[in-house]
Amino acid sequence: MSAPSDDISFDKATKLGFHRLFQYIQGANLNSSRIRMTTPVLTSVVPDAGPLHSSAYVVRLYLPVKFQSSPPVPLPELKLHLAEWAPWCITVRKFSGFAFETTTCVKEAQKLALSLSRSPWADATGFNGTNAYSIAQYNSPFRFIGRINEVWVDLDGSKVKGCESSLVDVF
Known part of the structure; x- marks a missing residue:
C-alpha cells in the first residue's frame, strides 16, 4: 500500500x-x-x-x-493507493541510526552512488525508474540502539547479469 x-x-x-x-x-x-x-x-x-x-x-x-x-x-x-510491484533489481547500502533526510539519507545515498560509479554496474544505475532512491526503515521509532536502515537504488535488470526479470524471484 x-x-x-x-x-x-x-x-x-x-x-x-x-x-x-x-x-x-x-x-x-x-x-x-x-x-x-x-x-x-x-x-x-x-x-x-x-x-x-x-x-x-x-x-x-x-x-x-x-x-x-x-x-x-x-x-x-x-488517499492511499494499492501498488503492485513487478520484480526488479536494486542495489542496497545498509546503515544504522535514524533515517533523517539531511543527516543520514542524502549522505548514505551519495556513498552508494559513489560506490556504484566505481563498480561494473555503473552504467545500469541510470535506469529510467520513477525513484531517485528509496530509504527502507526496519525498526520502530521507539528503538534507539541497533537500528537497521537501507538506501535502495533501482538498477536496469537488462544491464546486470543474472538480474533479468525472468531470473528474479519475489518473496
Whole structure:
C-alpha cells in the first residue's frame, strides 16, 4: 500500500505517510480489518514531482501475504493507493541510526552512488525508474540502539547479469 506525498521534506513526508498507512492497518479500511505491521517502511524519493520541481515522496508498506491477493480498500480520506510491484533489481547500502533526510539519507545515498560509479554496474544505475532512491526503515521509532536502515537504488535488470526479470524471484 502506498501513501504519496508532495511535501518537500523527506522527514515530514515519511511521518505523515506512515501515519496514514498506520491508520489503514489499524482498521481504517472498508472491511475494518486490522493488518499485521510489516517491514520495511519504504520512502521513495521521486525527483521533480513535487511543487516547483522539488522532490516528492511515496511511503510504502508491504501487506502480509494473507492480504496480497485481496487487500482491504482504504478509506478514501487516507488517499492511499494499492501498488503492485513487478520484480526488479536494486542495489542496497545498509546503515544504522535514524533515517533523517539531511543527516543520514542524502549522505548514505551519495556513498552508494559513489560506490556504484566505481563498480561494473555503473552504467545500469541510470535506469529510467520513477525513484531517485528509496530509504527502507526496519525498526520502530521507539528503538534507539541497533537500528537497521537501507538506501535502495533501482538498477536496469537488462544491464546486470543474472538480474533479468525472468531470473528474479519475489518473496
